[in-house]
Amino acid sequence: MGKFLFDLKQPKPLQVSSFPNLQKNKGVNKIYRLLLEPKYSLTALRIQAIGSMQMKVQTFTVGKLYTNCYIVSCPQTGEAIIIDPGFETSREAAEIFNYMGEEALKLKFIVNTHGHPDHICGNGIVKEKFKAPILIHEGDADMLGTVGRFFGFRDSPPADALLKDGDTIKFGSLTLKVMHTPGHSPGSISLLGEKEVFTGDTLFAGSIGRTDLPRGSDKDMKISLKKLASLPDHFKVYPGHGPPTTIGEEKAKNPFLSWSWQTL
Numbered sequence: 660m661g662k663f664l665f666d667l668k669q670p671k672p673l674q675v676s677s678f679p680n681l682q683k684n685k686g687v688n689k690i691y692r693l694l695l696e697p698k699y700s701l702t703a704l705r706i707q708a709i710g711s712m713q714m715k716v717q718t719f720t721v722g723k724l725y726t727n728c729y730i731v732s733c734p735q736t737g738e739a740i741i742i743d744p745g746f747e748t749s750r751e752a753a754e755i756f757n758y759m760g761e762e763a764l765k766l767k768f769i770v771n772t773h774g775h776p777d778h779i780c781g782n783g784i785v786k787e788k789f790k791a792p793i794l795i796h797e798g799d800a801d802m803l804g805t806v807g808r809f810f811g812f813r814d815s816p817p818a819d820a821l822l823k824d825g826d827t828i829k830f831g832s833l834t835l836k837v838m839h840t841p842g843h844s845p846g847s848i849s850l851l852g853e854k855e856v857f858t859g860d861t862l863f864a865g866s867i868g869r870t871d872l873p874r875g876s877d878k879d880m881k882i883s884l885k886k887l888a889s890l891p892d893h894f895k896v897y898p899g900h901g902p903p904t905t906i907g908e909e910k911a912k913n914p915f916l917s918w919s920w921q922t923l
């Protein structure tokens with residue numbers, strides 16, 4: 660984006676039909692429909708159009724289990740969320756906080772894709788620093804607290820708000836939708852953007868999260884994987900561990916997506 664076909668100083672009436680290539684692209688057409696709307700200035704619309712399509716994602720791989728912690732931010736407003744702060748050391752915290760300082764980000768929410776200790780053990784450090792509320796699905800809320808101590812992880816403060824399927828998390832001009840994807844744990848969620856999905860430990864590149872841990876379920880996992888496989892192929896997948904991938908790539912190569920269609 661960025662190449663808008665108009666002159667800001669001398670705006671001319673825009674005709675979508677003048678840009679046959681753009682007519683093929685639904686997303687861009689939507690922007691042009693917006694641009695043709697007279698009540699906005701062109702400058703404001705350009706910012707709005709870019710903002711609605713951009714999401715900055717910074718990945719930090721942290722902790723004993725190499726958890727992916729994501730800082731997702733809106734470049735227009737600087738509002739951000741942190742997904743799965745699975746770090747405990749001050750060195751890791753400093754690296755993430757420095758990034759947020761350099762980018763002048765304002766943290767709105769701490770979001771846990773599920774309640775396992777490797778995804779929540781930094782909740783307290785982040786909450787203390789930014790005073791942001793902790794959000795987790797209602798099915799895993801009871802895993803916050805002292806459960807992780809058992810495995811040598813730091814405690815987490817309790818949730819400030821509980822999520823359920825269909826909820827939306829808004830920050831700046833961005834929205835992530837909560838998709839309940841249980842199986843790895845009862846309250847596992849995926850977070851859906853316009854062209855990306857954060858899958859926690861439900862879906863990894865070439866694999867899936869364990870279902871044999873307490874409260875895991877093969878049956879639920881299969882339903883959740885089918886939900887994820889129904890997303891458009893081009894959707895980028897940001898998993899809880901390991902490298903990013905796409906829905907299309909996983910549908911082609913991940914054996915667990917065909918497993919999800921087998922009856923138990």
Ligand SMILES: [Zn+2]
Pocket residue numbers: 773775843860868
């Ligand atoms: Zn997990």
Ligand SMILES: [Zn+2]
Pocket residue numbers: 724726775777778860899900
């Ligand atoms: Zn994990």
